[in-house]
């Protein structure tokens with residue numbers, strides 16, 4: 126999948142303003158960005174649901190503008206809105222989708238059973254979807270995308286609103302379909318989701334690519350995780366700063382000192398014993414992953430909200 130200089134305008138605003146992308150077949154690209162960055166617009170253009178105003182894109186070997194029907198036969202889009210019908214059972218949902226894709230009833234039923242099995246829903250096949258957990262519902266949604274065996278799958282914020290356990294379930298299914306050879310473009314607002322799933326991450330900022338690389342490359346750019354030490358008494362702040370090293374940031378109002386670390390748990394132990402050796406009694410010592418805001422600030426030099 127390739128995009129070059131994609132542009133899309135809504136009224137007078139450019140939602141995409143020269144967007145480039147290259148996703149090798151069989152890999153996962155994570156499109157990361159805050160609200161309004163243009164993620165959904167990019168996905169909808171690549172899935173041929175929106176017309177582009179400039180640039181070109183090829184998906185599954187076909188041009189999205191000139192060969193839209195050929196693209197459509199090979200892609201599936203899982204949008205921010207669920208397509209699951211609550212009053213139907215899991216199996217009925219899938220059969221209905223199969224029928225919409227012009228399968229015969231018998232074909233649709235056979236495909237539904239295969240998909241229920243693959244997505245771990247056989248046991249819940251005859252329950253109404255309204256009784257499904259968030260993760261099961263999302264898996265049913267994903268299963269419905271696979272009725273026509275797409276070679277390219279677009280996932281628009283696949284786990285937004287799910288609790289951690291349900292997110293894990295969805296991640297497992299995405300990994301499974303990727304292992305079977307599907308190319309995936311997924312949008313997300315979560316760095317850890319991109320980290321879990323993506324071979325390559327593209328950071329979008331107001332319609333343009335602000336940064337890209339592997340999750341590890343982006344994290345090392347950001348200095349990775351941070352360790353934070355909170356003390357009870359401000360006089361201890363310089364002692365903590367000493368332990369955390371030359372890059373330590375001191376926040377005197379919060380009685381907190383923080384610094385980037387690369388070795389996580391080992392860093393916790395190292396810092397805890399160094400503090401004990403100096404007689405500093407910390408109120409709290411914690412590891413924290415960079416937030417999306419910090420990623421944004423580091424990459425673009427401005428906060429996400431300022432231009433959203």
Ligand SMILES: Nc1ncnc2c1ncn2[C@@H]1O[C@H](COP(=O)(O)OP(=O)(O)OP(=O)(O)O)[C@@H](O)[C@H]1O
Pocket residue numbers: 135136138139140158159160161162163164165166167
């Ligand atoms: N149909 C539309 N009409 C007018 N403006 C639109 C339309 N769709 C999107 N936009 C605007 O284009 C910009 C990009 O929107 P888009 O939905 O692609 O962002 P997003 O990154 O998917 O955001 P979110 O995280 O909220 O889903 C926003 O400023 C949005 O308001």
Ligand SMILES: [Mg+2]
Pocket residue numbers: 164165166205281
């Ligand atoms: Mg969106």
